[in-house]
Amino acid sequence: MTTRRILGCVLLAAVCLMTGCEWIGFGSNTSQNTKSAKSAQSVAEIDFGGAENDVQAAIEKMKPPIRAGEPITVGQVKTDIGHAIEKLGNTENQIDQACASCPWEARVKAKEAFRLLNELDKTKLTNNSQEVTKLDAALKTEVQGKLDQAGQHLRDAAASMKSKSSDGQPAKSDSAAEPSFLDALIPAAKIIGAVLLLVLLAIGLMYLWQHSWKSVEINVARMVTAHSAAARDGQPDYTQKITSLSSAQKEMSNSLADLHTEIRSLARLVRESMSDRNDGRRHPTIPSYQNTVEEFSSKAEPEFPVSAFDYLGKMDRFANVVRPDFQNGILVNAPDGKGELMLIRDSRLPDETQPLFVVPRTTQFQTKQDFYTYYEKYYDCVRPSAGDVWIIDPAVVEKVSGGWQLREKGVLEVR
């Protein structure tokens, strides 16, 4: 989102900057052209060139004709002279006004030419219909001379104007300083624009690269995941085997504990048998271990209700000390013998085929908080107090991974 914003801002800035440059560029050109036109217009207010051309035309008409044809009249010469006067201005004042910005010399020459032409037009050439060839020779020479002088003045005036133009270069360059500064700005703006454009392109490329890289990463991750899954599917799953091995190990551990209990029972039987022999009384037949096992296994379980003392006494060889594993919420074996509960379980039988009971290890409560602190989670008791513990209904557990889980709460009574 942020990248997009940055990209947008850069783009907008670039567009604005470049558009601005164009505006500036066009603006300066327009201004320059306008100023040039104005300058040209002020310079060309008296058309010295045109006037001279008219004077030259009059001079040509005053010359003897090269080919025979229609004769040239004084009126035709006067027309050309009139055109030249018109171009210079009808009065000398008009010449001053029109040529206010002209060099003084040009103005003087222009006025001189005007006076000569005006004299010819008003005083010397009066009969318009008279043929030029039939003019008095002296008048003709005077007219030709004055026309030549007027032409020369006009050429001089034009020359003055030209020299003024060339003399005015510094002034012109001052007035052109702005356009030249702008001219310098334009390339700079273009360079900046180009740099921004490059930055823009670079950001765009990076953005695209990141996106494409992410896509590549995602695709690669997918491919790797797919391959891993395929490889995993192809491999045997050892987790279950390890779990089952772990369970088997625990089973074996339990079996060893049972075996240990069996051996202790056997040892006790042997000790009792030996002591009976030694006390001189009649010795009963010593039961074999096999017989003992059969006797125990065939012994009926005590019926409930039963006092904890009696029950534990009778079920001692099937009882293992267990304690809560608080983290996992289950009961586990307590090899160190530190636990408040006994699990009643015949290790020779599969757990699925026998009821698994959990009973209090203590046979007497000294205070009612014995019950609340250690047994309330597994048993209900209507009125716990100090006294003998009776099991009305045993708590039932079931085998789970790593231990035993409470399935059914039991009932205790204190008598």
Added chain:
Amino acid sequence: MVDQNGRLGKLIEVEEEEYVSILYGAVVPNQPRALVLLDSNDRERGVLFLADFGGDQTPNHDLDTKLAVDFGTSNTSLAYSFNDGQPETLRFQLTPRPIWGKRRDVQHLELPGFFPYEWSATTTKGFYPTILLSRRSDARLTDDLEPEEISLDHLFKVDIPGLHKDLEQRLYEGRLNTTWKPHANLKWDLEGRTEPWRTLFLELTLLYAHADLFFNKGAMVDHYVFTFPLAFRKDDRESYHTKVKNALKQMRYYCYGASLMSHVNYDDKVDESTAIAESIGAIGNKSTMELFIDVGGGTCDIAVSHDRRFLVLDSIRVAGKTFFQFAKKNFSDDLEGSVHFRKHLGKLLQGANDGELKLINPDPSFSLDIIYSVGISGLDDQHFREREAAILRKGMGAYSYQRYRTRLLFRHIITYSLLQACAAAVDHRLKLPNGINLILGGNGWGLMLFAEFPRVSIRLRDEAQSILKTLKTQLAQHTTDEEREYLDALKISNLVLLNEDNLSKAKTNVALGALNADRVRAVGDRSLTMPYTGVTLEELQLSGANAQTIRWCERWGSASFKEKFPGVEQVEDGSFNMPDDLEKPFSGVLSAFTSIGNVRNQDQDNMPPTVWTNINGRITEFVSTLRGNVERLEVSPINHFLSEVLYSKKAASDYLDTLAEVNGNYKSNSRED
């Protein structure tokens, strides 16, 4: 029960059909000798004589015995010494001897309400959680009971569960709640609910201590030292000592008889900052400044010492409880890394490999800090080390809120302490060729694992060095050229983390140091060890006197004010010049505390300007409400800024959460990629 002098004991019914018979208050030996049998109508029906089993229990009267108690917010520790010898941590070992009937410890099942048969890890650690249980059955045993009304009956209707082995899990699950009500936070009387539980906890502690010293060591206690944090204000301190002395009289009466009851030799002058400093036994010299930082449950106690003279003794309310104040948010908010944190707690306290700790005890007083305290007390050092290493290996997760806040907490503690050290160096014009020797004590440093800081001195030294550099930069704007020389000369030459090798030493040292304190270095004039202002207050106006600027390196407090504002006897409300721009810290020193929270550039403060407006306002308010507020004359403005503003008790104005959010370490949905 009848004693050997034929005197009948006091019979107390502690619960329905549960009784206690107590032989007490005798000047001469009074061992049990018989049981009187009563029928259901309470008529005497006979006497059952017991065999003589006590043997000679004559105490050694030549032993001059001192007992020191470090009554901590989270944990309590005791120490003793004989004839001014080397102090030792008192580790309870005495176990009950049944005179009739069956021993109830056969099945290793401890029950509260009985003298412990198996002591908790306290036998090796030397401290236990400051938590009390009281029986629900006694309707008079409530918050309304005044400490003066506490009787012998009550003492046997309460218990300290942290002293019993393997009761931690039952406490955690709430299995004891049917019979017992838990009481924590006994040290600080914030809401008037501390008593009578604090007195009962101390009385029971003293009963066990007197019994253990008498029966195991043949000693009777002659001299007592109860340490207190300097963050205790005058009223708190006086009230605390008064109640302790009353409890001592009671206990001496029960144990030693009426003649020794009043003879209480009690030292109420040793503060915890002094005690931790004295416990180290460091040899002060002119070239080194020693800076002691003891991070406990409720307070962090600080002592600056030079050439065997205390320059600053101070205490801030930023410590273990502060940690849990923000840690508990991981259980209710969807914070970055909260699952990691809960799993780490499960691992540390319960040994779970991937299970989260859950707050399952329905009792509201059983909060996270109590669970932690109880859980840790049941752990031996080896288990703690293993689990700590496992947590450090796994880490707290990306952008972890808890890691961010924990790092900031420890950095703030170091920053504050170093600021006081800098002020002391400038004020006393100390050029220290060997720089500062930092000594870190207290159980609080054990929480560093949640900052992903290993408990390694050298790692913390680098951290302290970096903080000192930041501080110097900020202080440079407020110092003269001459003062800058003293500042520039400061460096961290050494750092000792007391719990680096011995986890318990950091806690037990306070009680041990308390016994050294009066022997080695007399506690001096408090005005000479008052904390420094820490932040310059321009043109402070106080009680109508001419305005004076109080500089960061000048002491705070009444004595300082009297010197600064001659003729002013009663401190009235004050005001000082604040700059116009309130959207930044009014002093650069303040930003030293926030710039260290910038995860990208620790030299730049990125606390939002609007927050600074509030913070500046809170400090102005502090100065403007000095009148009649004795507490504020003992707490410097920089202490107030840290303890009450940055670590405000009100969750709504947790400015450091704002800083966490700015730095991307807050709620997962608050962080922009």
